[in-house]
Amino acid sequence: MRSPPLSSARVIECLKSLGLTKYEALVYIALLKVVSATASEIHEISTVPRASVYPVLDQLQEKKLVSVARSTPKRFAALSPEEGVAIMMNRIECDAADAREILSSIHRERISHEQSSEELIWNVYGTDNIRRKLIDIITTASHEIRIIAHPQIISPEIIGILADMAERADVEIVTHQWESGNKGKLRVYVKKHPEMPRELDQVKDLMAGGICIVDNRRVLVILGTGSEDAVALFSESEGFIRFFLRYYNLIVDWAKKPE
DSSP: OOOOOOOHHHHHHHHHHTTOOHHHHHHHHHHHTSSOBOHHHHHHHHOOOHHHHHHHHHHHHHTTSEEEEOOSSOEEEEOOHHHHHHHHHHHHHHHHHHHHHHHHHHHHHHHHHHHHTOOOEEEEESHHHHHHHHHHHHTTOSSEEEEEEOTTTSOHHHHHHHHHHTTTSEEEEEESOOOSOOOTTOEEEEOOOOOOOGGGGGGHHHHOEEEEEETTTEEEEEEOOSTTTOEEEEEOOHHHHHHHHHHHHHHHHHHHSOO
16 A cells, blocks of 8 residues: 655645755645746746746756746746755765765864863972973973972073073062072072971972972972982973962062062
């Protein structure tokens, strides 16, 4: 037994899912009922408002679903359902392929950004290795170097490099002891550490260290000053940098206050 024909409302919904508007669907269905028709006849068959018939016919011609005979008055005819649906399906497939390509590009860009900004934190062990890493990052600075450091970390060699870098970058240093004489273009704040409780006296060297922030893009956090027990964390992670920038600003504000 054959299935009952689809209702008119259902056909219109199907055509709308294939990319037609309601009026385009009504006009296309109307033209399938006749060999050809004028705009006035289409208005009568389709019930589409007379003023909308010509714009709708233009749209259907653009979609290659309707042909026109250059008679007077013009007569219009619909492509067969097989041809018409094939054209609409092909348009949907092309649109889907374009959408997939564009969306995939957007998605790849997001994944690439996530991978490039991964929260990677690197460990550096030993004072010598930390000094080498410190030299490595300060020599890449383009506009700003901010340092809080124990005197054992900022060796004469590092101070010399910082002095050279101060010719092209703003260099700010907070330390509790400065014995290098002329500061040149270096902005140095010497601030004694607060007295520590006696019970912590044995670990104060371990707690010594510092922070170096370069161009607000790289940060080296140092803990300890012993040749073996010193450790540093290096990262270009935005969150890591933001946290230590706040800490640095607190320390600098304290260091700038008069005794």
